[in-house]
Amino acid sequence: xxxxxxxxxxxxxxxxxxxxxxxxxxxxxxxxxxxxxxxxxxxxxxxxxxxxxxxxxxxxxxxxxxxxxxxxxxxxxxxxxxxxxxxxxxxxxxxxxxxxxxxxxxxxxxxxxxxxxxxxxxxxxxxxxxxxxxxxxxxxxxxxxxxxxxxxxxxxxxxxxxxxxxxxxxxxxxxxxxxxxxxxxxxxxxxxxxxxxxxxxxxxxxxxxxxxxxxxxxxxxxxxxxxxxxxxxxxxxxxxxxxxxxxxxxxxxxxxxxxxxxxxxxxxxxxxxxxxxxxxxxxxxxxxxxxxxxxxxxxxxxxxxxxxxxxxxxxxxxxxxxxxxxxxxxxxxxxxxxxxxxxxxxxxxxxxxxxxxxxxxxxxxxxxxxxxxxxxxxxxxxxxxxxxxxxxxxxxxxxxxxxxxxxxxxxxxxxxxxxxxxxxxxxxxxxxxxxxxxxxxxxxxxxxxxxxxxxxxxxxxxxxxxxxxxxx
Amino acid sequence: xxxxxxxxxxxxxxxxxxxxxxxxxxxxxxxxxxxxxxxxxxxxxxxxxxxxxxxxxxxxxxxxxxxxxxxxxxxxxxxxxxxxxxxxxxxxxxxxxxxxxxxxxxxxxx
Numbered sequence: 319x320x321x322x323x324x325x326x327x328x329x330x331x332x333x334x335x336x337x338x339x340x341x342x343x344x345x346x347x348x349x350x351x352x353x354x355x356x357x358x359x360x361x362x363x364x365x366x367x368x369x370x371x372x373x374x375x376x377x378x379x380x381x382x383x384x385x386x387x388x389x390x391x392x393x394x395x396x397x398x399x400x401x402x403x404x405x406x407x408x409x410x411x412x413x414x415x416x417x418x419x420x421x422x423x424x425x426x427x428x429x430x431x432x433x434x435x436x437x438x439x440x441x442x443x444x445x446x447x448x449x450x451x452x453x454x455x456x457x458x459x460x461x462x463x464x465x466x467x468x469x470x471x472x473x474x475x476x477x478x479x480x481x482x483x484x485x486x487x488x489x490x491x492x493x494x495x496x497x498x499x500x501x502x503x504x505x506x507x508x509x510x511x512x513x514x515x516x517x518x519x520x521x522x523x524x525x526x527x528x529x530x531x532x533x534x535x536x537x538x539x540x541x542x543x544x545x546x547x548x549x550x551x552x553x554x555x556x557x558x559x560x561x562x563x564x565x566x567x568x569x570x571x572x573x574x575x576x577x578x579x580x581x582x583x584x585x586x587x588x589x590x591x592x593x594x595x596x597x598x599x600x601x602x603x604x605x606x607x608x609x610x611x612x613x614x615x616x617x618x619x620x621x622x623x624x625x626x627x628x629x630x631x632x633x634x635x636x637x638x639x640x641x642x643x644x645x646x647x648x649x650x651x652x653x654x655x656x657x658x659x660x661x662x663x664x665x666x667x668x669x670x671x672x673x674x675x676x677x678x679x680x681x682x683x684x685x686x687x688x689x690x691x692x693x694x695x696x697x698x699x700x701x702x703x704x705x706x707x708x709x710x711x712x713x714x715x716x717x718x719x720x721x722x723x724x725x726x727x728x729x730x731x732x733x734x735x736x737x738x739x740x741x742x743x744x745x746x747x748x749x750x751x752x753x754x755x756x757x758x759x760x761x762x763x764x765x766x767x768x769x770x771x772x773x774x775x776x777x778x779x780x781x782x783x784x785x786x787x788x789x790x
Numbered sequence: 791x792x793x794x795x796x797x798x799x800x801x802x803x804x805x806x807x808x809x810x811x812x813x814x815x816x817x818x819x820x821x822x823x824x825x826x827x828x829x830x831x832x833x834x835x836x837x838x839x840x841x842x843x844x845x846x847x848x849x850x851x852x853x854x855x856x857x858x859x860x861x862x863x864x865x866x867x868x869x870x871x872x873x874x875x876x877x878x879x880x881x882x883x884x885x886x887x888x889x890x891x892x893x894x895x896x897x898x899x900x
Contacts, residue, residue, distance in 0.1 A: 605877065700852060
């Protein structure tokens with residue numbers, strides 16, 4: 319335990335002498351930060367603490383961009399950013415720290431360009447490679463506070479575990495489609511395994527098990543509203559500034575002042591509704607539990623489970639823990655046709671009359687599709703399949719939402735409709751699963767009816783057949 | 791044992807968030823009248839509510855997106871009157887009149 323600091327009146331005195339932060343502000347600093355320094359509780363001391371702090375932002379995307387802007391604007395002295403991606407046009411509706419003129423540039427460099435323009439005073443550090451179990455500790459240990467602005471469960475568990483062992487506060491946010499979440503973890507930083515009173519939770523305390531990969535969607539697939547993710551990123555910056563300006567990151571949980579400052583761990587959730595646009599916005603602040611005795615990373619026996627050495631050497635294994643989504647089906651070759659071959663054969667009239675099912679979401683479909691395609695979103699199809707399975711019944715029923723013909727023909731002459739089916743999706747995974755699902759339901763009539771997957775989906779169609787196709 | 795019709799009902803509000811509303815008629819808030827006793831005559835708990843929702847309220851037949859192996863699927867938080875269910879006894883918590891139960895799917899995008 320650290321010795322208890324003596325003078326602790328609030329944000330404007332506190333830990334300054336302990337850190338040797340008592341200096342005059344430069345004229346430039348005085349001018350630039352004046353409007354936030356006059357806010358009660360902030361003052362010169364809070365500002366000096368920010369200037370002497372080092373913050374690490376992991377992810378330079380929809381959360382990282384707005385978060386970084388406010389952290390840089392507020393004058394946090396050292397700002398590190400981790401990301402190995404490059405700027406794409408489809409990022410720009412939400413990743414407002416990048417620019418049209420910087421498409422193709424590394425996100426880290428693009429964002430730092432923007433931040434330097436906003437505030438040249440902080441020291442910016444570019445980590446333009448992905449964070450991993452190997453390099454994670456070496457990066458994080460140089461900083462005072464970490465902001466998790468990443469986009470997948472495995473990285474989120476890794477970052478939290480490293481922050482527990484290295485005793486760094488973690489401000490974590492996430493957002494997809496129309497929802498956002500925010501929580502402050504490990505703050506004040508508390509040694510692993512301490513259980514004698516209420517200590518702050520880590521990510522695993524709140525979310526002990528990752529979701530099954532099948533239920534996990536990314537912004538690329540499900541979409542994301544800019545203001546929703548932006549709001550969460552800005553809120554992250556707000557929490558980080560609060561912690562650094564008050565010196566909470568330098569304290570230990572045994573400080574009496576800290577005890578007074580400890581508040582209920584809170585998960586903020588934001589739900590945004592496009593269907594009832596005039597309805598109320600919904601922010602909810604939910605009470606979360608404190609450190610859990612049984613927590614793998616910070617609980618009673620956690621030092622046996624988790625160490626820097628272990629993490630570096632692949633223990634635990636974050637990929638298997640979160641079982642990253644992979645293609646589950648791979649159809650035999652005879653059930654598949656390349657996009658270009660489908661196109662050529664159709665042009666030459668070599669394809670029989672067939673049904674072409676496009677399983678993308680209706681929003682995707684609405685921008686364009688292959689001539690003659692009918693839209694049957696994958697989710698709806700799975701739902702229908704589950705219903706047929708539950709209630710029993712004719713597998714061909716699965717086609718009823720898109721083709722009245724199938725049933726009618728069967729009734730007329732008692733024969734099955736063997737019109738071949740082709741399936742296309744966005745990138746070629748859902749379509750394979752659809753083919754498999756249809757066969758499982760017996761829609762192939764024991765092999766009499768051909769059901770084919772168009773390899774690579776509309777992505778391949780754009781690349782190989784029609785470069786002007788509006789693919790999202 | 792009381793028959794189903796005689797069992798008094800507990801009026802509660804059940805909310806879904808983080809995308810889970812898609813499984814429940816795409817509605818974020820539902821007013822639910824939960825039988826106060828289980829068929830076995832036990833007081834209605836969160837465990838019973840989860841089972842009840844799976845049998846009576848869910849509109850999507852893919853119930854495994856909500857329940858796995860008889861328990862709430864990993865990656866879903868349950869909040870009882872705005873507090874993590876862990877603070878209230880998790881599945882054992884006995885439902886009271888007017889309770890607000892929120893199911894939130896945890897998000898990972900960014």
